[in-house]
Amino acid sequence: MKSNVGGIDKILRILVGVLLIFLALFGTIGVWGWIGVVPLATGLFNFCPAYKLLGINTCKS
Numbered sequence: 001m002k003s004n005v006g007g008i009d010k011i012l013r014i015l016v017g018v019l020l021i022f023l024a025l026f027g028t029i030g031v032w033g034w035i036g037v038v039p040l041a042t043g044l045f046n047f048c049p050a051y052k053l054l055g056i057n058t059c060k061s
Contacts, residue, residue: 002047007058
């Protein structure tokens with residue numbers, strides 16, 4: 001897996017993921033908040049399968 005997520009994109013993914021999970025844990029937004037696992041994982045692993053399919057790369061070469 002070649003990295004295709006970088007910089008601000010990575011930070012935003014991690015922040016949004018943690019926020020959604022936090023809101024789900026406290027029942028603010030319900031079970032749908034667990035979808036935050038996806039942006040959190042893609043931010044931590046620096047790889048997004050959707051970016052791969054679309055040919056997008058925000059990581060500096």
